[in-house]
Amino acid sequence: MNKLLICGFGYTASILARKFASKDFQIIGTTRDEQKKTLASKFVNIINHRELRSLLKNSKQEITHVMLSAPPSDRGDPFFLDYQNDISKMKTLKWIGYLSATNVYGDYNGEYVNEFSLLKGNTSKGINRIKAENQWTEYCKKEELPLHIFRIAGIYGPERNTYERIKSKKFNHIVKNNQFFSRIYITDLVNVLFASMSKPNPINIYNVADDMPSSMSDVVDFICQRTSCTIPEKISFEDLEKEQQKDSFYSENKRINNRLLKEDLGIILEYPSYREGYEEIIKNDN
Numbered sequence: 015m016n017k018l019l020i021c022g023f024g025y026t027a028s029i030l031a032r033k034f035a036s037k038d039f040q041i042i043g044t045t046r047d048e049q050k051k052t053l054a055s056k057f058v059n060i061i062n063h064r065e066l067r068s069l070l071k072n073s074k075q076e077i078t079h080v081m082l083s084a085p086p087s088d089r090g091d092p093f094f095l096d097y098q099n100d101i102s103k104m105k106t107l108k109w110i111g112y113l114s115a116t117n118v119y120g121d122y123n124g125e126y127v128n129e130f131s132l133l134k135g136n137t138s139k140g141i142n143r144i145k146a147e148n149q150w151t152e153y154c155k156k157e158e159l160p161l162h163i164f165r166i167a168g169i170y171g172p173e174r175n176t177y178e179r180i181k182s183k184k185f186n187h188i189v190k191n192n193q194f195f196s197r198i199y200i201t202d203l204v205n206v207l208f209a210s211m212s213k214p215n216p217i218n219i220y221n222v223a224d225d226m227p228s229s230m231s232d233v234v235d236f237i238c239q240r241t242s243c244t245i246p247e248k249i250s251f252e253d254l255e256k257e258q259q260k261d262s263f264y265s266e267n268k269r270i271n272n273r274l275l276k277e278d279l280g281i282i283l284e285y286p287s288y289r290e291g292y293e294e295i296i297k298n299d300n
Contacts, residue, residue: 015040016108019077021093022084023060025174026113026203030081031058033204039079042069063096070100078106079211082150083113088138091146094153102157109211110161112150116196116221118143118165122268124194129165129219129274137265151217160216164206167223167270171200175295176233180243188264189231190251195263196223196270199285199294209279220279223270226287233288240296 016039020027023043031041035057043060061069069075080101082093089095091112101110119127120134133144147163154161170176179185206222231248238245251264275281285291 016078017042017076017106018079018081020044020058020081020083021066021097022082023058024083026169026200027081027083028058029171029200030204030207034208037208042077066097070097075104076106077104079109079111080104080107081111081113081207085139086142086146088142089145090142090149094146094149098149098153101159108160109214110150110154110159111207111210112147112161112163114143114147114163114165115139116165116167116223116268116270117266118147119266119268121266124192124267124269126269126271127221128271129221135266140266154217160214161218162210162214162216163219164210165219165221165270166203167196167198167221169200169203170197170291170295172295172298174200175292176230177237177241177243177292177295177299180234180237180246183246185234185246187230187234187246187248188251188254189248190264190267193229193251193264193267194227194269195230196227196268197288197291198222198224199283199291202281202283202285205284206275206279206281209281213279215278218278220275221270221272222275223272224283224286224288224291225272226289227269228288233292236289237292237296240292 018039018041020043023045027043034041041058043058044066045060046063084092117140118133118135119131120136120140135141135144150161203222234245237243
């Protein structure tokens with residue numbers, strides 16, 4: 015049986031754990047939040063970092079896969095800083111997956127970017143992601159470890175989506191002309207990760223996004239046309255304070271090319287655009 019260690023048990027990890035439990039995986043998730051240990055189930059054993067340290071020092075832990083999904087700090091990836099030496103001692107390790115984000119690319123004025131595009135991220139989150147990517151890339155090259163990096167667009171799915179925020183009146187409808195966003199439905203992301211584990215090709219980088227970059231207004235309009243929701247009042251990006259603009263999700267404008275994902279891993283997206291994704295979310299809400 016494969017044994018998957020997930021470092022940073024959040025939204026993506028919780029969905030992945032349920033999917034992977036049926037694929038002959040034993041799953042261990044880590045958290046610094048003791049309250050999250052209540053999420054432990056038949057699918058996953060959740061441990062804190064003291065327990066993780068004990069696990070990694072056990073020569074019989076037999077971990078085969080490691081997924082790194084904790085957000086980085088200004089020092090880089092927290093798991094790398096604390097446990098890099100333990101990773102190199104894993105004799106049964108087949109795959110390491112670092113979950114990065116497309117904010118590493120920065121602003122491209124709405125142009126397409128691919129895995130070979132220059133990393134121009136200049137927000138604090140983008141800079142931290144670049145630092146974490148570099149840490150793992152350099153280390154895994156030196157140690158000849160099977161690293162895959164996933165630059166993931168905006169993740170959405172059940173319980174985490176624009177429809178829920180519109181319904182709960184918690185959505186700020188910021189509008190900026192000619193602004194594009196890329197996104198990925200959580201099911202497709204999980205399928206990508208599994209395909210990568212089945213076809214490890216270190217050291218490789220994949221953009222993870224659907225086929226249709228679009229404006230947030232397009233998504234809002236689609237949701238409100240399909241439901242009884244009223245289109246929220248629009249807020250012009252230009253009306254935001256300069257500091258808000260600088261740190262805003264809207265400060266970067268790019269479209270994500272996902273060609274390598276399909277060619278290298280053979281991925282066929284179940285939700286190739288926001289339309290299929292939100293049709294599914296709305297259907298399950300009724």
